[in-house]
Amino acid sequence: MDTNLPVSTQPRVVIVGCGFGGLRLAKALRDAPVQVVVVDRNNYHNFQPLLYQVATGALEADSIAYPIRKIFAGQKNFFFRMADVQRINTAGNTLHTSVGDIRYDYLVLSTGSLTNFFGIESLEKNAMQIKSIPNALNLRSFIFQNFEKALLTENPEEKQALMNIVVVGGGPTGVEISGSLAEMRKHVLPKDYPELDLSKMQIILVEAGAELLGPMSVKSQQDAMRYMNELGVQVRLNTHIKGYENCRAYYSETEFIPTENLIWAAGVNGAEVPGLPPEIVARNKRITVNQWNQVQGLTNVFAIGDVANMVTDEMPRGLPMLAPVAQQQAEHLADNLQRLLKGQEPVNFVYKNKGVMAIVSRNKAVVDLPKDVHFSGFFGWLTWLFVHLMTLVGFRNKVVAFVDWAFSYFSSDQALRLIIRPFSRRDVKDDQGKKKAEHNTGTPQYNPTPPAIQTPAA
Numbered sequence: 480m481d482t483n484l485p486v487s488t489q490p491r492v493v494i495v496g497c498g499f500g501g502l503r504l505a506k507a508l509r510d511a512p513v514q515v516v517v518v519d520r521n522n523y524h525n526f527q528p529l530l531y532q533v534a535t536g537a538l539e540a541d542s543i544a545y546p547i548r549k550i551f552a553g554q555k556n557f558f559f560r561m562a563d564v565q566r567i568n569t570a571g572n573t574l575h576t577s578v579g580d581i582r583y584d585y586l587v588l589s590t591g592s593l594t595n596f597f598g599i600e601s602l603e604k605n606a607m608q609i610k611s612i613p614n615a616l617n618l619r620s621f622i623f624q625n626f627e628k629a630l631l632t633e634n635p636e637e638k639q640a641l642m643n644i645v646v647v648g649g650g651p652t653g654v655e656i657s658g659s660l661a662e663m664r665k666h667v668l669p670k671d672y673p674e675l676d677l678s679k680m681q682i683i684l685v686e687a688g689a690e691l692l693g694p695m696s697v698k699s700q701q702d703a704m705r706y707m708n709e710l711g712v713q714v715r716l717n718t719h720i721k722g723y724e725n726c727r728a729y730y731s732e733t734e735f736i737p738t739e740n741l742i743w744a745a746g747v748n749g750a751e752v753p754g755l756p757p758e759i760v761a762r763n764k765r766i767t768v769n770q771w772n773q774v775q776g777l778t779n780v781f782a783i784g785d786v787a788n789m790v791t792d793e794m795p796r797g798l799p800m801l802a803p804v805a806q807q808q809a810e811h812l813a814d815n816l817q818r819l820l821k822g823q824e825p826v827n828f829v830y831k832n833k834g835v836m837a838i839v840s841r842n843k844a845v846v847d848l849p850k851d852v853h854f855s856g857f858f859g860w861l862t863w864l865f866v867h868l869m870t871l872v873g874f875r876n877k878v879v880a881f882v883d884w885a886f887s888y889f890s891s892d893q894a895l896r897l898i899i900r901p902f903s904r905r906d907v908k909d910d911q912g913k914k915k916a917e918h919n920t921g922t923p924q925y926n927p928t929p930p931a932i933q934t935p936a937a
């Protein structure tokens with residue numbers, strides 16, 4: 480029991496997840512009279528907004544991750560256990576984890592989100608996702624492996640499918656990765672694969688809604704669409720991908736896009752942990768919390784960030800799943816926990832929207848600030864670079880990212896295109912590290928019989 484954590488007279492706050500929210504909360508409790516125990520299945524903090532740059536070879540994985548123990552070196556009340564949290568026992572105030580049980584006085588869930596495939600099994604089995612560093616490295620290797628295969632095949636249909644890349648989801652992640660792939664097609668692939676006719680390579684961004692960057696301003700949506708056209712990315716709006724099998728991304732019973740590379744960036748669910756009463760798990764598997772992040776019906780359990788469903792009058796569908804929401808909730812909860820310890824009333828959380836942005840490619844980004852301020856282009860791109868550089872954890876990471884970006888900008892090249900972890904879909908793992916797919920796609924299989932179409936669960 481308690482995984483050798485030291486006995487303390489101070490109450491123990493256990494934080495599950497050291498992403499944007501968990502990290503900020505543990506730091507904010509540095510001087511609080513509590514024992515802070517952080518549990519994460521990884522021993523590093525992952526800066527997810529730059530995952531797509533790892534996937535497209537613009538940044539090294541090491542420059543967007545930082546070892547958790549190093550971040551907290553010197554924080555006396557901090558303890559870390561690398562473990563997968565499998566179940567919460569709210570009656571016994573304990574967590575059941577892969578390394579043993581951990582007792583808590585206060586529990587904070589900051590477990591983030593998981594890719595949502597809307598119950599479509601063929602996508603879950605065969606699509607690439609981009610939620611973790613292993614996902615991003617797999618994606619990079621997979622794309623370059625497929626180009627190596629495209630050189631070898633005589634079959635034009637197979638060659639086309641190996642070179643085509645379909646990105647599903649026109650939100651910031653889908654737009655960012657499509658733009659980055661278009662840059663790769665223009666600057667990197669012609670140098671590496673002069674034997675391939677890259678004018679035939681298609682990058683297709685598919686979006687179920689009527690516009691790109693749905694939650695952003697109309698100006699940002701229009702700018703993003705214009706940039707996609709300039710980069711030669713084909714955008715298909717109002718299109719649902721309903722199945723993906725045998726290298727065919729189906730958007731109707733019979734119509735499909737041939738592709739070996741399908742990247743699913745079309746939605747996420749909260750990463751809830753089993754053991755909570757089912758009635759408090761809201762839509763998208765987010766956990767219902769009150770205005771001070773307390774889980775409904777549980778006095779000493781809290782949730783922040785992506786996994787928390789905090790509904791406000793302005794946002795009846797819950798606050799957006801964004802890093803600043805997680806960070807602001809973390810800081811607010813740190814104050815509220817200390818108020819609770821002193822017997823004071825907690826204070827309601829108010830989200831301060833400081834703006835949203837998305838990068839499309841070099842010199843092209845869109846930025847929406849409060850009070851309807853919008854700008855894009857080169858200035859938007861510089862703003863994006865500056866904000867992301869400043870928010871990366873660790874001085875070394877900031878320097879390495881800056882050097883990599885400067886090198887790419889001035890040389891129009893990306894140094895990182897090693898196939899260092901050969902990947903086949905046989906290896907697909909979900910975010911819990913469990914094996915998910917058994918689908919072997921060593922070479923594309925062209926099955927003339929279309930698979931059954933599954934429609935997304937309501």
Ligand SMILES: Cc1cc2nc3c(=O)[nH]c(=O)nc-3n(C[C@H](O)[C@H](O)[C@H](O)COP(=O)(O)OP(=O)(O)OC[C@H]3O[C@@H](n4cnc5c(N)ncnc54)[C@H](O)[C@@H]3O)c2cc1C
Nearest residue numbers: 496498499500519520527528564590591784785800801802
């Ligand atoms: C590709 C991509 C791009 C994005 N771009 C942006 C952007 O540009 N701007 C923006 O604001 N937001 C962006 N986001 C969203 C942003 O990353 C999230 O809103 C933010 O990470 C949420 O923080 P969090 O603390 O709730 O969870 P996370 O940062 O996801 O952290 C969750 C942590 O919990 C751990 N964990 C989960 N379950 C368990 C378990 N059972 N046991 C142990 N550990 C567990 C995970 O390992 C992880 O470390 C992006 C997300 C993605 C995937």
